[in-house]
Amino acid sequence: VQLQESGPGLVKPSETLSLTCSVSGGSITTYYWSWIRQPPGKGLEWVSIIYSAGKTYYADSVKGRFTISRDNSKNTLFLQMNSLRVEDTAVYYCALVAVRLSSDAFDVWGRGTMVTVSS
Amino acid sequence: DIQLTQSPSSLSASVGDRVTITCQANQDISDYLNWYQQKPGKAPKLLIYDASTLQTGVPSRFSGGGSGTHFAFTISSLQPEDVATYYCQQYHDLPPLFGPGTTVDLK
Numbered sequence: 001v002q003l004q005e006s007g008p009g010l011v012k013p014s015e016t017l018s019l020t021c022s023v024s025g026g027s028i029t030t031y032y033w034s035w036i037r038q039p040p041g042k043g044l045e046w047v048s049i050i051y052s053a054g055k056t057y058y059a060d061s062v063k064g065r066f067t068i069s070r071d072n073s074k075n076t077l078f079l080q081m082n083s084l085r086v087e088d089t090a091v092y093y094c095a096l097v098a099v100r101l102s103s104d105a106f107d108v109w110g111r112g113t114m115v116t117v118s119s
Numbered sequence: 120d121i122q123l124t125q126s127p128s129s130l131s132a133s134v135g136d137r138v139t140i141t142c143q144a145n146q147d148i149s150d151y152l153n154w155y156q157q158k159p160g161k162a163p164k165l166l167i168y169d170a171s172t173l174q175t176g177v178p179s180r181f182s183g184g185g186s187g188t189h190f191a192f193t194i195s196s197l198q199p200e201d202v203a204t205y206y207c208q209q210y211h212d213l214p215p216l217f218g219p220g221t222t223v224d225l226k
Contacts, residue, residue: 034215043206043217043218043219043220044155044157044163044206044208044217044220045217046214046215046216046217049213049215057213057214059214060214093162093163098168100168100169102149102150102151102168102169103150103151103152103153103168103169103170103209103210103211104210104215105153105165105168105208105210106153106155106163106165106208107165107174109162109163109164110162111161111162112162
């Protein structure tokens with residue numbers, strides 16, 4: 001499976017941006033999918049997950065502002081980001097969640113796309 | 120939320136050295152612990168899952184251990200290509216948080 005994010009952007013605070021992750025080599029309906037971000041020079045922060053059945057969860061920092069979704073027919077994952085804040089500035093990665101008997105893990109990652117929120 | 124701490128935050132070692140990084144959880148997470156490697160400018164890469172299982176294709180000089188709240192990640196013989204930041208990550212509960220990272224470079 002390979003992942004490719006798109007939608008890099010420079011936006012102003014309070015604006016909206018949508019990220020896309022194109023999935024190839026596997027069906028998007030088979031796996032769980034996450035978005036993970038990394039502010040410049042900082043560590044990794046999990047953002048959201050969508051399960052194969054469609055259930056979604058979010059980090060508290062983005063709950064109510066971000067929406068994860070997928071288009072099964074296009075094998076594509078999305079992250080709709082509303083009411084963006086300066087602190088949302090980061091590289092955003094999409095990742096495949098491999099489900100195991102014990103610890104699930106982020107097995108496959110995209111290359112990442114930079115989102116800058118600045119006035 | 121389950122919080123993870125890593126030690127040290129950075130280290131310098133020579134080629135061939137044995138390097139060990141520790142990761143501590145603030146509550147019992149059994150073996151629901153993964154390790155990732157991130158090289159500068161690149162996406163993270165899964166190295167170890169279930170605390171001690173090597174991901175397919177990962178060199179055997181990498182290993183992990185531990186259970187409960189204390190975990191360790193070891194590079195048995197550091198190679199130049201191992202210069203990177205290493206993160207532990209728990210998947211016992213949501214949110215699946217990462218540790219703060221340990222940066223490894225060459226002395």
